[in-house]
Amino acid sequence: MPKLSVNVNKVATVRNSRGGRQPSVIEAVRTCIDAGAPGITVHPRADARHITTADVHEIAGELAPLGGRVEFNIEGDPRPGFLDLVLAVKPDQCTLVPVAPGEITSQAGWPAATPADVLAGIIGALKVAGVRVSLFVDPEPPAIRWAKAMGADRVELYTEPFAKAFDRGPATAAASFGHYVEAANLAYELGLGVNAGHDLDLRNLTMFRELPHLDEVSIGHALISRAIFVGLGRVVKEYLAVLG
Secondary structure, eight states, rough: OOOOOEEEEHHHHHHHHHHHHOOOOHHHHHHHHTTTTOOEEEETTOOOSSHHHHHHHHHHHHHGTTTTSSSSEEEEEEOHHHHHHHHHOOSSSEEEEEOOOTOSSSSOOOOOTTOHHHHHHHHHHHTTTTTTTEEEEOOOOHHHHHHHHOOOEEEEEEHHHHHHHTTOOOHHHHHHHEEEEEEEHEEEHOOEEEEEESSSOOHHHHHHTTTTTTTEEOOOOHHHHHHHHHHHHHHHHHHHHHOO
């Protein structure tokens, strides 16, 4: 059964739009855990438009007493200060994601042509600290082989293309899914774990959950959007049911 890591960025986005502490990110984390979520994801950005450095430390403190029962995944780009934050917190996993200037959300994975010196130092430091390293990549063989060469433990497959294909109908969805199957099989053959994320939801997960070797899915926007209408705890349980 692939694990669900709930991305709570959107809760922080709503909080920051007004200021103060409501809605509480920590309350959201507790609700997800109470509903059975085995993972929490955050993506602190340089502009702190949603998750802040203080949130990262507070969530780490909330999860620490659970003894590893709930994994903490921190996403981010290798900007100044990011490595210091992750090493201070020592989450279970750090997912390194490329960030384009002015982007609203992630637009692509790391290209296979990314120079090694951009990430080699940060990957090495994370692994020495005992943090599992995942690299956000497109489902392309060169990118997956590059991730292996960089020393990653896992890849996170960028799934927006699949989500768009799914919306265009069964034939297009199946063709796109086949592409991801090939990518996942290659990652497995190379000894990499397989994560996935971006625009996955309750509808398209009914197909994507069948991806071979899938370890984890990270879901935020669709999950929190539905939670506005039916409640966060209920939606977490819905996603767990689909995955299980």
